[in-house]
Amino acid sequence: MAAVSSSVASPSLRLSHTASNRRSLRRGVALRSPSLASDFRLSVHVGESVRRGLRVSANSAQVMEQPRREVGPKVSTVVDVDLGNRSYPIYIGSGLLEEHDLLQRHVHGKRVLVVTNTTVAPLYLDKVVTALTSGNSGVSVESVILPDGEKYKEMGTLMKVFDKAIESRFDRRCTFVALGGGVIGDMCGFAAAAFLRGVNFIQIPTTLMAQVDSSVGGKTGINHPLGKNLIGAFYQPQCVLIDTDTLNTLPERELASGVAEVIKYGLIRDAEFFEWQEKNMQALLARDPSALAYAIKHSCENKAEVVSLDEKESGLRATLNLGHTFGHAIETGLGYGEWLHGEAVAAGMVMAVDLSYRLGWIDDSLVKRVLTILQQARLPTAPPDSITVEMFKSTMAVDKKVADGLLRLILLKGPLGNCVFTGDYDRKALDETLQSFCKS
């Protein structure tokens, strides 16, 4: 476990792991946030970079092999997200939807609302209802089936969840279950955060994107016509249940979209994981069960660790958004749903890498490795022709990472596995990157 260091604008702040924390990680003991304050040495500097905005360095952190924790006969791995009294397990394995006790132990109250969509419902809704109710006759399950697509991740569709819960007279002791990809997870989580000011909620992610990223960490929300994910809440689930068998029905393009986020973890903080991906991309795309399980576990471990250290994104967590500022501009500019989220992020990562190279922060061998792995994953490596410099600039101006009018970006710096979150970069280089990737 390498040190995680961050320096924050005003005053600047440095966090570094103590030896005892490193030892805990080596033993496979998860970091617990109540002990963070005492386990981290904290020094505060009032930096000169006040005007320039926040800057965080996230060094490569090898995720240690954790001892397998058997929960049921089929659960191969549990990754813990350590957030004090809001901690929760991520169960990862094949056939977990048949492990009824796993789900049932996280249900609060007697009433459950499953939120899903028109594509996922015919595939998995019955299975989930059975998992919730078998041997548990006291529980009643309602479901709301939303239209499918990113363009429905908005207020009107969200309202259908509230309509159903209110018409069904749900009270505070109920549980919302998100069954689907990231769109359903983000919407159901936000509905759970807002309904009666917060009810219990469970994530059952069914896309690779949701299994490696969106279901973990408690970011929930919807889009606004002017920008992605601008309305939402931090709201953690009770558990995340990943049944890797659900990926068998996922279209290829959706699988590749999830791979973009897997690649991201390697680039920002886990060089060893990136190297594993370079060797195993074909197996991953062929849905080799052990390759998928490895990628999901390591992605969840990386995400869980970052979220445990910085739940509300005061710095380190922002590094998970490598390529996303450019990517969101593509998604917004094209119209939601035209390009998949991971496709936009892939092109965005290439742009971030290009900018990092122009700034002299990485060498060209890393630029080539990023292009090669994205091509292997059959992901785009440039934005679509219709997106102009102006479109990038106007969407980037409402990005959540703008602070005091200054756009902060996640950029690679140093050897593979290192990145910075900073507003301190040459604006001319950003203009050059935009111009080199846009036709107009």
Ligand SMILES: NC(=O)c1ccc[n+]([C@@H]2O[C@H](COP(=O)([O-])OP(=O)(O)OC[C@H]3O[C@@H](n4cnc5c(N)ncnc54)[C@H](O)[C@@H]3O)[C@@H](O)[C@H]2O)c1
């Ligand atoms: N909250 C976060 O931290 C976070 C992180 C990353 C992405 N996201 C969000 O996640 C969304 C993208 O998620 P996504 O890529 O999962 O998209 P998605 O939810 O739209 O799912 C992709 C498609 O796959 C279908 N599908 C889902 N599971 C299936 C299955 N098992 N078999 C067959 N089809 C299936 C869906 O119905 C949909 O058509 C974006 O809105 C993005 O902003 C959020």
Ligand SMILES: [Zn+2]
């Ligand atoms: Zn993403």
